[in-house]
Amino acid sequence: MFECYNRRLLRINLSDRTHSVEPLDDDFIRDYVGGMGFGTQLLTTEVPATADPLGPQNKLFVCVGPLTGTLAPLFAQTCIVMKSPLTSGIINTYAGGHLGVAIKQSGYDVIAIEGVASDLVYVTITPDGVRIVDCPELRGKTAREAEAAVKAATGRDDLHTMAIGLAGENKVRYASLSSETRAFGRGGAGAVFGSKNLKAIGVAGIEDVRVADPPAFEAAVAAIYRTLRDDMARPWSLLAGFSNVGTGVGMQLVNEKSALATRNHQLTHFEGASRIDGAAYRENFPTRPVACFGCLVHCGMLHKASTRFGELWTRGPEYETMYSLGSLCFNDDPEALMKANLQCEDHGMDTLSAGVNIAFAMECAERGIIPADLGDGVKLEFGNADAIIRLLEMIAHRQGIGEVLAEGTRRAAQVWDQGAEEFALQVKGTEFAAWMPQRMRGIALTFATSNRGACHKRAPIGLEISGQIPMDQIEGRAALVKDIQDKVNAIFTLVSCRFAEFAVPLEQFVDLLNAAAGTDWTAERFLWMGERLWNMERLYNLAAGISGEEDRLPERCFEVPADFPADQKPLTREDFNALLQDYYRLRGWNEHGVPTAERLKMLEL
């Protein structure tokens, strides 16, 4: 049993520059499966809930899963679990590409990073061993430059990397971690790297990846290919759209549905959307699709162009960036958006949090809460692309108001006060993803209750936007949100791409797992495991001081946007409170959002 695992954890201590290998026992593997399951158990066991996320007690658990490196498509992601500098709670964050396969082939299922290096270092893990290397010459370098330098130093073209840029070094709370053309965006993994004086990690491996039952596994892989191909042949397939133009394919539809967050959520519709959506980039800029390891969807779009900012090449912008640095800031300039996307890639910043912070600052300036002058004649105002580009630099360097915004919207609103908290678009400290709680009840509840803060990874977005269920319907929405949270948690133990769940039923994930690992999971038990993990995260967050009081939305979500469609119902407090209590009841939590003893017993916690 467990043939598809390496059954080994590599622990690297940066303080004393040592490393050790620990076995992963059967019970641990059986109970937590992999990916976020492994990371959640390790973090909640090893890192005190009250630890400072940017202090020496925090750890990073870099995890792969049982299907990583196998023939199964859409299982190329890597999961990092840590305490988030934005929320101070637990977070799991993901990047695709090729790093996960390299980790699996290196002979480990988890790399645990702990301690703090005395000076800036990078780490390499190769068949030649584990090395911790001083790298003062990489200070201030972009993530892309750092990754190239680490690859060059090892001389291995099979080395796959992750690195921080300036934002991570400066501990911008939403600093990301770049991994070649992908990124661990949400939650501040780059800041945690920076707090540990860790610039980059490179991994190469040559170990085989085995499965328990090869014929059964081949059949399960063939079945999942059929499912994906059938889905992609449908006229309105989201995956087919991703394959053709990238994740920005749906922007026009969202706009038509008056659900495109615009001008810091003051509007639901953006006239300039057609200039910055996926189709516009595909048509107007040289484009090359890129895939994560073994993926037939290849949703990543590399764009290269001569622009007024010079020659640019970058992956994306992704849909979420078209919102955050586009419609939210009232920016319809595709070249400037590409430049801003590249700035975030180079400095290593989550484009979502960065854009929400900038839109927030624009509204603060509009209301006279902060000065609008950014220097050199650049005015901080909606629609000014130059202000976005200037402010991204100021945040990465922590200069001027960038010093305040580097702390995130929640903390910035506390500093600037004067009612700014009401339109600071965050929950638990994490900035809003690209969806409107005012329009979509599932999003309202998901943003409020997600263990990661205002996160869209576990939301019924497709069902609401496609019209399969009315966006403003309350009935049944809490059950739907709970189900998708549990289901996505379960498949994240396999470190599945989030998009797989758009087409693949839970039973097929379980078939793959059982054939690869020799286990006998049922879909029902697998879903139970997802719920169990959700509750483990919740208990940890409660212990970290994040109470049910933080399951709430900012005031802006209860204001009616000027262009709100007349035939739709805006979100009211009464609706939201009813949704939340319904959700607590379904979760088996009390009215304050605390899991009951009965539910914890059912979940074997």
Ligand code: SF4
């Ligand atoms: S769908 Fe996109 S993000 Fe997901 S595995 Fe494929 S290329 Fe990677």
